[in-house]
Amino acid sequence: MTRSILILGGTADARILAGKLAEGSGYRLLLSMAGRTRDPVQQPVPMRTGGFGGSSGLAAFITENQFDLLVDATHPYAARISANAVQAAELTNVPLVSLERPAWKKQLGDDWQNVADVESAMKALGANSTNAFLALGRQELLPFEAAPQHHYLIRSVDPVEPKLAVPNARYITARGPFTLADEINLMSENRIAVIVSKNSGGTAAYAKIEAARQLGIKVLMIERPDLTRAATVPSIDTALATIRHQLSLLDERGE
Structure with a gap:
């Protein structure tokens, strides 16, 4: 059968x-x-x-x-x-x-702040302008329009349309997985100070977390839902x- x-x-x-x-x-x-x-x-x-x-x-x-x-x-x-x-x-x-x-586990050298959701991550970026890498799906970017003071780096598989109503955003269309060297270069070139990420687990998307550890970059880690x-x-x-x-x-x- x-x-x-x-x-x-x-x-x-x-x-x-x-x-x-x-x-x-x-x-x-x-x-x-x-x-x-x-x-x-x-x-x-x-x-x-x-x-x-x-x-x-x-x-x-x-x-x-x-x-x-x-x-x-x-x-x-x-x-x-x-x-x-x-x-x-x-x-x-x-x-x-x-x-x-x-889920990924925090390692020695990681600088993580756990947040409940995307809106909480946006608020945790703070009032002062910073360079933030939004490692999120394109459907989850809209809340960051409420924080237009930041400089955003946005990477997605498909183009973000419409683009965010913020004055400073750079868009990259690319499909992973990405190597550790790629992620270090990307974050260094864009002077990233903070990453917003989901705790996806697995190896395919982990290079950005390793890069953040090596570069001393803070990660706003969105907790998994129940x-x-x-x-x-x-x-x-x-x-x-x-x-x-x-x-x-x-x-x-x-x-």
Whole structure:
């Protein structure tokens, strides 16, 4: 019996996991993306983009397409879709595997200030003008219009449109991962004094944190939201083992 898996993605981990699941497994796989990036990286399995219409819409999609298992491999800050995944799994009685990479831990030499959200990060920049690197998604930049005194460096996969209504902002369009040397050069050339970052975890985006440590740059670290997630697995290999175990249980029960 061919088993079918719906993967909620949008991260490098989801792409890698999908590729590993596709290797000689015989599974029917579908990777779902939110569609926020205009030109996403090519995926190793069939892909759909867009939302589902909440937990009930996701549950209906699972039922209509006869998926046997749901994988949540979305970003650690994708609170809404993760909550919808939990509810949809309960509604459909389909096993859910949630992959959540561990958060970065503060190391010796790091200068971090934890903040609750983007608005808190904007306020923490202070009243005096500073050079700030906004290492955030382009959908999360608007609050910084309330602090036009700063000089902003903004890097995004897609162009920021419209640009922020601030007098001093430099925009860079680039796709990571970036090397430590790249990040040191970028921050040195732009005289960055503070970085605003999410605690994404993993290795793909960590070079900027290492660069900040070496250069003595402060990081305003936006804390992860409290996600409504089932028991999580911390790595791709653990996710693969858990997925195969869950599917074997279905085979044993004849479902």
